[in-house]
Amino acid sequence: MAQKRKVYLIIGGAGFIGSHLCDRIIQDGQKVVCVDNLITGSRNNIKHLLKNKNFSFFKQDVSEKFTITGPIDYVLHFASPASPVDYLKYPIETLKVGSFGTYNALELAKEKKARFFLASTSEVYGDPLVHPQVESYWGNVNPIGIRSVYDESKRFAEAITMAYQREHKVETRIARIFNTYGPRMQTLDGRVVPNFIYQLLHKKPLTVYGTGKQTRSFCYVDDLVEGIVRLLHSNIKTPVNLGNPLEFTILELAQIIQKVARTKCRIVKKPLPKDDPKQRKPNISLAKTKLKWKPAVNVKQGLSQAIAWFEQQM
Numbered sequence: 473m474a475q476k477r478k479v480y481l482i483i484g485g486a487g488f489i490g491s492h493l494c495d496r497i498i499q500d501g502q503k504v505v506c507v508d509n510l511i512t513g514s515r516n517n518i519k520h521l522l523k524n525k526n527f528s529f530f531k532q533d534v535s536e537k538f539t540i541t542g543p544i545d546y547v548l549h550f551a552s553p554a555s556p557v558d559y560l561k562y563p564i565e566t567l568k569v570g571s572f573g574t575y576n577a578l579e580l581a582k583e584k585k586a587r588f589f590l591a592s593t594s595e596v597y598g599d600p601l602v603h604p605q606v607e608s609y610w611g612n613v614n615p616i617g618i619r620s621v622y623d624e625s626k627r628f629a630e631a632i633t634m635a636y637q638r639e640h641k642v643e644t645r646i647a648r649i650f651n652t653y654g655p656r657m658q659t660l661d662g663r664v665v666p667n668f669i670y671q672l673l674h675k676k677p678l679t680v681y682g683t684g685k686q687t688r689s690f691c692y693v694d695d696l697v698e699g700i701v702r703l704l705h706s707n708i709k710t711p712v713n714l715g716n717p718l719e720f721t722i723l724e725l726a727q728i729i730q731k732v733a734r735t736k737c738r739i740v741k742k743p744l745p746k747d748d749p750k751q752r753k754p755n756i757s758l759a760k761t762k763l764k765w766k767p768a769v770n771v772k773q774g775l776s777q778a779i780a781w782f783e784q785q786m
């Protein structure tokens with residue numbers, strides 16, 4: 473007899489990473505219930521799935537109490553504004569979805585006896601004093617700074633997730649997701665990869681904030697989704713870093729992106745946003761050894777895919 477399809481509730485499923493995860497789970501032959509309030513997600517990201525009988529979508533803000541009828545095997549919480557520009561635009565919504573939203577999602581997982589997966593972030597390390605960042609590092613976060621609405625709500629989300637694991641024996645998994653890029657990032661979400669691609673395609677100067685010597689490490693979205701699926705089905709109950717450890721300065725990224733797009737652009741310097749982390753690079757030893765996972769897409773391949781997608785949107 474064919475195995476019964478599992479039901480995956482993907483909260484934030486119309487967002488950038490959430491929608492790629494919906495695709496993956498549907499491709500794997502399972503059922504997806506996607507919930508999103510669409511403040512930063514978009515119906516466009518899931519429109520190709522709407523007619524699939526294994527996929528359903530509900531517009532719902534999970535910061536308010538909500539329920540889903542029928543069995544659920546996995547609750548994956550990917551809902552939150554995630555770009556610095558977005559979470560500064562929606563500070564209260566960001567705090568609410570990380571706190572009330574995570575609480576509501578955990579309550580649902582408890583009720584349904586589902587496994588819970590939290591999309592956490594490298595932002596829990598703040599402006600890190602340990603480099604590369606390893607999961608055992610507790611971070612260096614300004615608790616009242618402008619980024620704190622995101623950083624602290626995700627730190628709270630991790631804390632309540634661990635408490636539900638200890639107190640209510642909910643099966644939980646936590647990914648700390650580092651900078652990720654690819655198709656379906658919003659053109660104007662303010663992050664460096666979509667900004668640079670948009671500027672290149674519109675022949676505008678590339679905006680480099682501060683000296684451009686700050687570093688980030690960029691993971692292609694398909695690699696990340698593979699890591700998420702492996703972590704979900706693993707037995708690791710503590711947070712796991714998922715990201716690409718290849719580290720670039722923002723100025724280097726500006727050079728690489730111009731090479732990949734075969735376009736030359738001027739660079740203009742803009743002020744560095746407050747509390748902008750000076751360096752970021754994941755230590756992925758845990759994921760490598762326990763999940764047998766490491767990124768496979770190199771930055772040139774990944775950026776070409778992303779550029780091609782942005783071109784189609786123009």
Ligand code: UDP
Nearest residue numbers: 556662663664665667679680681686722748
């Ligand atoms: N950044 C930049 N130009 C831009 C957008 C971002 O120089 O047009 C810088 C930003 O200051 C940060 C890095 O690029 O140091 C990554 O920013 P992003 O907003 O993509 O994400 P973050 O890693 O800060 O969450």
